[in-house]
Amino acid sequence: MGRTPGQPPRDPRRRVTVDVQALRVDHEVAFERGRPRFWRVLRRNPAFWIGAVGVIVIIGLAIFAPLVAPYDPDHQFRREGLNSHGDPVGPNAMFALGTDHLGRDYLSRLLFGARTSLTVGIGANLLATMIGVTVGAVAAFAGTPRIVLRRRGGKATRIAIPVESILMRITDAVLSFPALLLAIALVAVLGPSLPLVIIVIASVLWTGIARIVYGRVVVIRETEFILAARAVGVHEARILARHVMPHLLSIIVVYATLGIASTVLFEATLSFLGVGVPPPAASWGGMIFEHIGYYKSDPRVVILPGIAIMATILSFNLLGDALADAFDPHSWR
Numbered sequence: 001m002g003r004t005p006g007q008p009p010r011d012p013r014r015r016v017t018v019d020v021q022a023l024r025v026d027h028e029v030a031f032e033r034g035r036p037r038f039w040r041v042l043r044r045n046p047a048f049w050i051g052a053v054g055v056i057v058i059i060g061l062a063i064f065a066p067l068v069a070p071y072d073p074d075h076q077f078r079r080e081g082l083n084s085h086g087d088p089v090g091p092n093a094m095f096a097l098g099t100d101h102l103g104r105d106y107l108s109r110l111l112f113g114a115r116t117s118l119t120v121g122i123g124a125n126l127l128a129t130m131i132g133v134t135v136g137a138v139a140a141f142a143g144t145p146r147i148v149l150r151r152r153g154g155k156a157t158r159i160a161i162p163v164e165s166i167l168m169r170i171t172d173a174v175l176s177f178p179a180l181l182l183a184i185a186l187v188a189v190l191g192p193s194l195p196l197v198i199i200v201i202a203s204v205l206w207t208g209i210a211r212i213v214y215g216r217v218v219v220i221r222e223t224e225f226i227l228a229a230r231a232v233g234v235h236e237a238r239i240l241a242r243h244v245m246p247h248l249l250s251i252i253v254v255y256a257t258l259g260i261a262s263t264v265l266f267e268a269t270l271s272f273l274g275v276g277v278p279p280p281a282a283s284w285g286g287m288i289f290e291h292i293g294y295y296k297s298d299p300r301v302v303i304l305p306g307i308a309i310m311a312t313i314l315s316f317n318l319l320g321d322a323l324a325d326a327f328d329p330h331s332w333r
Helices: 012-033 037-044 046-063 106-142 163-176 179-190 194-205 207-220 224-231 236-272 284-290 300-327
Strands: 146-149 157-160
Touching: 037 300, 046 106, 046 300, 106 163, 106 194, 106 207, 106 236, 106 284, 106 300, 163 207, 179 194, 179 236, 194 207, 194 236, 207 236, 224 236, 236 284, 236 300, 284 300
Parallel strands: none
Antiparallel strands: 146 157
């Protein structure tokens, strides 16, 4: 365009400056609009902050228990930790939370009990999640494959293997048994130990996530992009790994977070019934089991581990609920 008479010539440097500034403003606006809504919803949810802080504190205390605990959790203070009648002493200058029936520092037992309970809870939940996701995804995606058997000099024989029916009937069979009674029976037969308790809890709690994943994959496998991938000859395992599993991420994360609370409570129940992690290892459920006889005379020894269990379950449940809300598209406002 030409310059009108009497108008001063344009300064090219100013023009460049204005363009760069406009681009910078547009970039900032685009960045603000393109910020992941997932994190925006999380930051606005008070339950996320309460749950996250609680989980971080509990896991931190469990990890650094040897540094935080004032005493060895198994050391018995026969003179200072028991009164003249042989009963545990209450909180004092030497023992912040008192002692147990053997004269052991109760604060140290609680801190090391967090390590045991969280190890079992997180380990069993991760194992159960892996088993359930694998069973549910394979059952829904495999369907009823046909295996071709070729005979020499004869015709090929096709054998249909109902993978979906087999895996889901196994899931139904495990679901038909009461989880707690099945776990008690397995531990009673095989003997209690920390690794065994993790395996037993995982073996009875994987069915829930398997059912959820199965229902989700049944819907995904009929979508257009899955049908198109199959039409062009993409291998089934590749489709499952690269196209199906990413759509299950939100379900897995939420269920795994909420599942930790369930497994911690399950381990505490087993320990309370005397078939959990064997002593002298400290666990919150085991501490309640050991001191149930002192509940009337010294309720502290039962209430404190109960509060620890409640705080852990509440923290993971709040965090899981916040993640579920953040993954829900209806909450992206």
